[in-house]
Amino acid sequence: MNEGLISFLSQFDGHKAFVKMISDFAGTDATSTISFFIYLAACLAVVGVMATIGGLGTYAERKISADLQARQGPNRVGPFGLLQMLADGVKMILKEDIIPSAADKPMFIMAPMLCIVGVFGSLAVVPFSSGFILSDLNVGVFYLLGISSLVGVGIFIGGYSSNSKWSMLGGMRGASQIISYEIPVTLSIIAIVVLSGGMSFGTLIGGQGGFPHEWYILHNPFTFIAFFVYFIGALAETNRAPFDLPEAESELVSGYHTEYTGMRFAFFALAEYIEVFVVCGVAAALFFGGWKVPFDLGTGEAFSALPPIIAKNIGQILQLGSFFTKTLLLYYVVIWIRWTLPRLRVDQLMTLCWKYLTPIALFNLIMIAVWAYAFDGKSMFELFTAMGSGSTGGH
Numbered sequence: 001m002n003e004g005l006i007s008f009l010s011q012f013d014g015h016k017a018f019v020k021m022i023s024d025f026a027g028t029d030a031t032s033t034i035s036f037f038i039y040l041a042a043c044l045a046v047v048g049v050m051a052t053i054g055g056l057g058t059y060a061e062r063k064i065s066a067d068l069q070a071r072q073g074p075n076r077v078g079p080f081g082l083l084q085m086l087a088d089g090v091k092m093i094l095k096e097d098i099i100p101s102a103a104d105k106p107m108f109i110m111a112p113m114l115c116i117v118g119v120f121g122s123l124a125v126v127p128f129s130s131g132f133i134l135s136d137l138n139v140g141v142f143y144l145l146g147i148s149s150l151v152g153v154g155i156f157i158g159g160y161s162s163n164s165k166w167s168m169l170g171g172m173r174g175a176s177q178i179i180s181y182e183i184p185v186t187l188s189i190i191a192i193v194v195l196s197g198g199m200s201f202g203t204l205i206g207g208q209g210g211f212p213h214e215w216y217i218l219h220n221p222f223t224f225i226a227f228f229v230y231f232i233g234a235l236a237e238t239n240r241a242p243f244d245l246p247e248a249e250s251e252l253v254s255g256y257h258t259e260y261t262g263m264r265f266a267f268f269a270l271a272e273y274i275e276v277f278v279v280c281g282v283a284a285a286l287f288f289g290g291w292k293v294p295f296d297l298g299t300g301e302a303f304s305a306l307p308p309i310i311a312k313n314i315g316q317i318l319q320l321g322s323f324f325t326k327t328l329l330l331y332y333v334v335i336w337i338r339w340t341l342p343r344l345r346v347d348q349l350m351t352l353c354w355k356y357l358t359p360i361a362l363f364n365l366i367m368i369a370v371w372a373y374a375f376d377g378k379s380m381f382e383l384f385t386a387m388g389s390g391s392t393g394g395h
Contacts, residue, residue: 005042006035008131012309042134046123050274055085057273057331064332065339088266095262103259104161111158112260112267118150119271119278126281127201129291129319130298131312141189141199144282145182148237151275152178155239155246158268159256170255173346174246178237180353185233187361188226191368192216192286195223195377205290210298210322217287219379222367227287229361231330234279236349238272241338245346280330281323288326291319298322 010016022030059074059082066073074081099105124147125140127133137143152175159171193199195216196207208215217227236243247255257268284290291298298319303311344352375383 005132005134006038009038011312014309039134042132046134047120050120050123050277051270053277054270054273055089057276058088058269059085060331061273061335061338064335068336068339092263092266097262097264098259100163100259102163104163107157107161108259109264111154111161112264112271114150114154114157115271116267118148118154119274121147121150122275122278125201126278127205127285127290128323129316130202130205131316132320133201136200136202138198138200140201141193141204145186145189148275148278149178149182151271152182152237154271155256158260159246162256162259164259166252166254167256167258170246170248170252170258173248174239174256177239177243177245177349177353180350181233181236181243181357184229184353184357184361185237187358187365188230188233189282189286191226191361191365192223194365194369195219195372197377201285201290205285205292208289208292210289210292210294210296213379213381214292215287215289218381220368220371221380222364222371223287225360226364226368227283229357229364230286231283233353233357233361234283235334235337236353238275238279238334240272240276240334242341242343243349244338244343245349248343276331276334277327280334281327283330284323284326289322290326291323293318293322 019031019034022034062084063073063081065071074084077083077087099108122144124134125137125144127136155174155178156171159167159169159174162168162171192204196204198204212218216223218224235241239246245255247257249255252258257265260268293315295302298315301311303314306314378386
């Protein structure tokens with residue numbers, strides 16, 4: 001049913017014994033039913049954790065921006081202001097839900113739902129660890145690019161359906177920049193797919209190691225450039241500054257969600273912060289080794305003296321720690337950039353994409369394919385090591 005979480009749990013005798021007990025009690029094979037409920041529980045857990053991270057993202061945004069500007073930030077609601085996100089949630093729930101009388105009501109209601117569905121749907125292939133990925137699809141990259149595009153559709157529909165010139169301008173900006181920046185982002189991802197030889201995130205991470213010289217970002221000069229192309233494009237796709245033109249409050253009041261109130265507005269904000277986590281997690285998987293841990297500690301073999309189930313669980317905890325550390329560090333950089341760089345103009349935004357990032361991404365894709373063929377996929381570190389030992393490989 002699922003090549004990620006369920007296959008991992010199937011290794012343990014406790015899971016097998018539980019399935020057998022339920023099957024004997026029910027008088028039929030309950031494997032599929034149990035797998036479904038385990039998968040459902042895992043999905044609900046991921047949604048709950050990501051919703052919490054989305055809320056904490058608003059807190060982190062305020063505290064980091066305050067630190068950069070020598071302010072205090074939230075410090076009254078709860079210890080260190082940590083309960084500020086709960087106060088915001090209560091405020092959003094209690095606010096009146098208003099739909100403009102001239103709005104296209106079905107599309108107005110559907111827009112924030114599309115954003116939420118697109119973001120939560122992309123979590124299915126985010127590789128938190130080797131044993132905790134909801135579904136390690138063999139076309140995981142293709143699925144991710146497809147499902148995440150719903151966010152752009154939701155932003156455009158939100159602006160279009162509001163029957164407001166400010167919202168319409170924000171929606172048009174959002175559609176144009178998201179569609180445009182998908183090209184360099186996709187080309188940069190495909191470059192890593194070419195290097196690794198597969199589109200599943202398990203394959204992408206499996207080709208890397210736990211040490212920095214084993215990550216794809218340092219594999220060759222072109223993957224190093226590909227990361228920055230991907231990261232800049234991801235900032236634009238998530239509408240983060242300096243590419244936050246769809247919600248430029250200084251000129252559009254609030255952009256595509258100007259007419260939204262209460263929880264509908266909250267869904268747009270929640271989708272943005274979770275999407276930032278997703279693109280940072282994908283960057284960690286593509287370029288920084290994902291959940292890989294140095295010295296193969298994540299496999300649990302280093303703890304072979306312990307019972308196998310404990311050793312594997314320790315390995316999974318280390319993998320989760322590795323993935324979240326890399327992802328949250330990139331998350332910090334995203335917030336840091338917002339409060340450091342000024343917003344671009346629309347023409348500068350499009351010029352950067354079509355005249356610079358897209359040609360660079362296309363050139364990178366070709367050169368990475370050439371590198372993989374010429375050097376049998378070996379990294380710079382492997383080539384230097386081979387040269388030092390007097391043996392080289394390649395065509």
